C-alpha cells in the first residue's frame with residue numbers, strides 16, 4: 300500500500316509530546332531546509348497525539364511516517380502495527396516494546412516492505428543500532444559489552460568520586476535530571492536488560508526477549524565496595540554483556556569491576572558506551588550521551604531522514620543460538636568476619652573445595668572484627684555461588700557476604 304505522498308513533502312505524524320516528542324517537534328522544523336536539500340523532500344509535522352489530544356486514525360491518514368514516542372507496550376504496539384499495516388514507515392525509541400515484541404514488529408515490517416527504525420531505543424544518540432545493522436553486517440560478532448543506562452553510570456561515578464551512599468547519589472541524579480522520579484527500572488537493571496536484548500538480537504541474529512536476559516541492579520552496592528576496589532585497582536560499572544559461549548548465547552546485566560585498561564572503564568557520569576568485539580575487527584567502542592530529550596530526538600530525526608531515503612530492515616533471525624545461563628566470571632568478594640586466627644584459611648578452604656582460587660586479598664582489622672576483600676580468578680558462576688552459600692553459613696561471619704563480578708580481560 301503506498302501512502303498518499305504530496306509532491307515534494309514528507310509528512311510526519313508524532314505520537315507522544317513528552318521529553319523526546321516535544322524535542323523532536325522543535326528539531327524537525329529547525330532542520331527542514333537542510334533535510335529538503337539532502338532528500339528532495341520537505342519534512343513537516345502533520346500532528347501530535349497525546350493522551351488528551353489528537354486522533355490516531357486521522358493522523359495516520361495524513362502522514363507518510365509515524366514516530367512513536369509514547370513508550371510502554373500498549374497502545375504503542377497497536378499503533379506501530381496499524382501504521383505499518385497502512386504502509387507507513389515507523390520510527391520509535393521504545394526499548395520496552397522492541398525487547399518484548401520485537402520479532403512481531405520486525406516480521407510485519409519485512410512482510411509489508413516498510414521501515415521500522417529504532418536508533419533512539421539504545422544508548423540515545425550513540426549510533427550503535429546502525430553500526431550493528433549496517434556497518435558491521437559483514438563481521439562475525441563475538442561479544443557486545445555496554446554501559447547502556449546513564450542513570451546508573453552517573454550514580455556509580457558519583458559514589459566512587461564522593462564516597463556517597465547509593466541513596467545519596469540517586470538523590471543527586473534526580474536533582475540534576477539524570478534519574479526519573481521513579482527510577483526503579485533504571486537502578487534494578489531492567490532498562491539495561493531491555494537494551495541488551497535488542498543489541499543481542501541484532502549482533503547475533505537470534506531472537507532474544509527481555510525475559511531471557513538475567514539482570515541485577517546496583518541498589519545493594521555499598522560505598523566501601525568502591526573504596527576497597529580502588530585499592531585493588533578496580534572501577535565499578537553496570538555492564539550489559541551479550542556473548543557467544545560454547546555454541547550458545549549469554550545475555551546478562553550486572554555490576555562488574557573493570558581494570559583501568561578496559562575500554563569502558565573511563566566512561567563516566569551519564570554517558571553510555573558500547574564495545575563490539577569480533578575477530579575480524581578486534582574491538583570498537585562508541586560512546587556519548589545516552590539519554591535526554593534533545594539528544595534522543597536527534598537520533599530519532601536521523602532515523603526519519605534515513606527512512607526518507609533508501610530502505611533498511613531488520614533481517615529475519617537466521618540463527619537460533621541457545622541462551623546460556625551459567626557463565627565463567629571473576630569475582631570481588633567482601634566479607635565481614637570475626638578477628639580470629641584461621642579465618643582466612645577457613646574461607647580459602649571453602650573456596651578451594653568449590654574450585655575457586657584467590658587472585659588478591661586485602662585484609663583490615665577493625666576492633667573485634669576484620670574485613671576480608673578479595674578478587675578470585677574466573678570460575679563458573681554456579682561454583683562461585685555454591686562457595687558463597689557455604690561461606691554465608693560460617694560462624695565467624697558478621698554480615699552476609701557481598702560479591703560483584705570482575706571483568707578480567709586486560710586491554711592493551
Ligand SMILES: NC(=O)c1ccc[n+]([C@@H]2O[C@H](COP(=O)([O-])OP(=O)(O)OC[C@H]3O[C@@H](n4cnc5c(N)ncnc54)[C@H](OP(=O)(O)O)[C@@H]3O)[C@@H](O)[C@H]2O)c1
Nearest residue numbers: 315316317318319349350351368369370392393590591595
Ligand atoms: N527520555 C529520554 O531521555 C529517552 C531516551 C531514550 C529513549 N526514550 C524512549 O522514548 C519514548 C518516549 O519517552 P519520553 O521520556 O519522551 O516519555 P514521556 O515524557 O513520558 O512522554 C510520553 C508522551 O506520550 C504520551 N502518551 C502516553 N500514553 C499515551 C496514550 N495512551 N495515548 C497517546 N499518548 C500517550 C504522553 O501524553 P500526555 O502528554 O498527554 O501525558 C506524553 O506526551 C519512550 O519509549 C522512552 O523509553 C526516552
